Amino acid sequence: MLQLQSSEHILPKDGSTGDDACAYTIIDNSVLVSVLCDGVGSAKRGGTAARQTVKFFIDQFKSRPKAWDIPKIMEVFTRHINGLLFKESIAQYGQIELLTTLCLAVIEGETLYTLNLGDSRIYLLKPEGDFQRLSTDHTMDDEYMSHVLTQACGLSENIDLHVISTPIAIGDILVLCSDGVYNLIDEKSFSDLVHQGLGAGTIINHASQNGKLHDRDDMSLQIFRIEGLDPLHAIKNIPLLIPESLYEGDVIDGYTLLSPMMEHRRIWKVSKDGQLFVMKFPMRADDEQALDEFVREAWTAKQISHKAFGHAWVPDERSMRYYMMDLVEGINLNDYVKNRPLSVDNAIELGKFLHRAEAHLLHLGLVHGDIKPENILVNTKEGESGVTFKMVDFGSIVEIFSTNSRAGTPSYLAPERFSGSIINESTEIFSIGVTLYWALTGKLPYGEIEPFQTPTFKTAKRPVKLNSNIPLWLDSIIMRSIAITPDQRYGHYSEFFYELKAPEKVKPFFSKETPLIERSPVLFYKIGFFILLALETATFILYVSK
Numbered sequence: 256m257l258q259l260q261s262s263e264h265i266l267p268k269d270g271s272t273g274d275d276a277c278a279y280t281i282i283d284n285s286v287l288v289s290v291l292c293d294g295v296g297s298a299k300r301g302g303t304a305a306r307q308t309v310k311f312f313i314d315q316f317k318s319r320p321k322a323w324d325i326p327k328i329m330e331v332f333t334r335h336i337n338g339l340l341f342k343e344s345i346a347q348y349g350q351i352e353l354l355t356t357l358c359l360a361v362i363e364g365e366t367l368y369t370l371n372l373g374d375s376r377i378y379l380l381k382p383e384g385d386f387q388r389l390s391t392d393h394t395m396d397d398e399y400m401s402h403v404l405t406q407a408c409g410l411s412e413n414i415d416l417h418v419i420s421t422p423i424a425i426g427d428i429l430v431l432c433s434d435g436v437y438n439l440i441d442e443k444s445f446s447d448l449v450h451q452g453l454g455a456g457t458i459i460n461h462a463s464q465n466g467k468l469h470d471r472d473d474m475s476l477q478i479f480r481i482e483g484l485d486p487l488h489a490i491k492n493i494p495l496l497i498p499e500s501l502y503e504g505d506v507i508d509g510y511t512l513l514s515p516m517m518e519h520r521r522i523w524k525v526s527k528d529g530q531l532f533v534m535k536f537p538m539r540a541d542d543e544q545a546l547d548e549f550v551r552e553a554w555t556a557k558q559i560s561h562k563a564f565g566h567a568w569v570p571d572e573r574s575m576r577y578y579m580m581d582l583v584e585g586i587n588l589n590d591y592v593k594n595r596p597l598s599v600d601n602a603i604e605l606g607k608f609l610h611r612a613e614a615h616l617l618h619l620g621l622v623h624g625d626i627k628p629e630n631i632l633v634n635t636k637e638g639e640s641g642v643t644f645k646m647v648d649f650g651s652i653v654e655i656f657s658t659n660s661r662a663g664t665p666s667y668l669a670p671e672r673f674s675g676s677i678i679n680e681s682t683e684i685f686s687i688g689v690t691l692y693w694a695l696t697g698k699l700p701y702g703e704i705e706p707f708q709t710p711t712f713k714t715a716k717r718p719v720k721l722n723s724n725i726p727l728w729l730d731s732i733i734m735r736s737i738a739i740t741p742d743q744r745y746g747h748y749s750e751f752f753y754e755l756k757a758p759e760k761v762k763p764f765f766s767k768e769t770p771l772i773e774r775s776p777v778l779f780y781k782i783g784f785f786i787l788l789a790l791e792t793a794t795f796i797l798y799v800s801k
Contacts, residue, residue: 258483340409364488435472625651688736
């Protein structure tokens with residue numbers, strides 16, 4: 256996961272909106288895209304061009320073609336926005352009026368990719384060094400014409416592009432700035448201020464004090480301090496074969512394929528030295544997105560060490576792309592409950608188990624993303640009464656607070672997930688609640704929801720009305736877990752777990768639609784009494800006044 260501290264600031268020269276623009280985004284917690292543009296002041300719509308260009312790159316990178324590498328994406332997108340600005344200028348004005356400089360920086364894996372047009376600059380600062388300039392000033396060589404740009408975004412149909420690749424490491428600092436900043440401060444002083452850990456606003460204010468007001472231009476500055484790099488990019492680029500087809504009896508690195516565990520034949524039961532394991536391969540050999548997902552899944556799986564999950568590992572020496580898991584025996588909860596209902600005691604234990612599993616993932620900054628009976632294995636213990644559980648499906652696990660995924664099974668998703676809300680503890684608790692509801696009643700609280708459907712949620716029937724063995728305190732915990740609105744639901748795993756362990760502390764749960772007479776009969780009758788008393792008093796006063 257890419258981790259960084261960021262700071263950006265724009266100071267217009269005259270207090271207006273100015274002609275500079277900058278923005279950045281982090282995509283899938285792994286790719287930084289940063290854009291800084293300085294609209295050319297002599298052009299009528301330089302500021303418009305700058306803002307339009309920044310928005311273009313941020314929007315387009317979010318939906319970039321997965322099969323393209325970063326340099327190709329940068330070059331294709333730059334040529335496209337350049338062409339759009341140039342053609343719009345000619346169509347509207349008959350001359351160049353949509354004109355801006357461009358600095359574009361992208362971090363993927365352990366590599367920084369940079370590209371620039373014009374005289375805005377990109378610097379890389381090492382922990383113990385001075386600025387390393389990664390951009391070229393595209394200006395006239397003549398000292399009296401140094402303000403004239405030889406290249407800019409929107410200047411001509413044809414542009415000369417150079418994408419620079421630079422290795423980066425934790426502790427490095429990436430800096431993007433307009434000429435309004437570096438013209439007022441020398442590079443040594445500039446790098447010293449950045450080394451001190453000052454924010455973009457503070458550095459801009461310091462630099463602006465060095466120049467006279469009439470000499471000052473718009474000033475824009477972005478600073479990124481690298482605290483963690485995404486290791487998955489390097490893992491993905493390891494040259495490993497992905498087999499197109501697999502068959503019983505194949506031997507791969509000493510493991511003999513015994514039988515496929517799924518119809519797609521990408522997950523196999525295998526044996527080695529008399530022991531049984533599970534071997535999982537990417538779904539397809541020619542699908543870039545599937546490879547990305549598989550690499551992330553394998554990386555995630557080997558980070559998980561809790562006994563609630565089966566052990567997974569990636570062998571050091573592999574001839575093909577796969578990862579290994581212990582073979583976990585058991586029957587999934589969906590099939591288990593078809594044969595025998597889950598007892599109240601086992602349901603309570605299931606709730607505690609799911610809390611422990613999710614709490615471990617939370618420690619790693621993750622959530623399961625697809626809690627449902629099919630992803631829970633049941634093993635009987637001590638005959639029919641006691642059971643143990645295991646979680647499966649590493650492929651659904653995602654970073655907490657992810658926003659770009661409907662990861663999960665629709666019937667178990669919290670209502671806000673259907674409108675693009677983040678995945679967090681509360682939405683995971685909803686899935687836990689639906690699972691407990693189903694395990695105890697055989698029914699889904701909000702019915703079967705189809706993929707890509709945007710359902711309407713109405714208050715669920717209380718589980719105790721479907722299974723009279725459920726104690727009222729557990730009924731309230733489940734209803735609070737599956738509350739339609741987040742403000743009525745548990746917000747954290749710890750709250751849910753505390754009440755599971757302390758039934759005497761559980762307060763009755765009522766939805767907002769529950770009539771007052773059900774929520775608080777005493778209060779209802781008190782209010783009714785005072786209303787009747789008021790009516791009687793008013794009637795008496797009217798009678799006396801006559």
